[in-house]
Amino acid sequence: MAYDSVLGALADGTRRRLLEHLKQHPHAVGELAVALRVTQPAVSQHLRVLEHARLVQSTHHGRRRIYTLSHDGLGELKRYLESFWGDVLSAFAADDPSPPDPVPAS
Numbered sequence: 001m002a003y004d005s006v007l008g009a010l011a012d013g014t015r016r017r018l019l020e021h022l023k024q025h026p027h028a029v030g031e032l033a034v035a036l037r038v039t040q041p042a043v044s045q046h047l048r049v050l051e052h053a054r055l056v057q058s059t060h061h062g063r064r065r066i067y068t069l070s071h072d073g074l075g076e077l078k079r080y081l082e083s084f085w086g087d088v089l090s091a092f093a094a095d096d097p098s099p100p101d102p103v104p105a106s
Contacts, residue, residue: 009053
């Protein structure tokens, strides 16, 4: 189940905050640490988890490592959640919350 690592990675609030920052534009570890007020080693550890889940990817620019969002992991999660969508729609249709037709007056 490829989405397991994605769900595990997203379970942590700091990692979700990292993704929010990376959604804006690519960042170096140090920039993310300052923005989130988290130590660089902690940010690096969180980014490793996100990279393992294929939610981020990194490239080297000199001595710096720049992180960007990767849509691979999000695609796996999206496909997993969409697999429930047909069942959800069927359940809504079965419950049919619309008001009943009025009873004709006799």
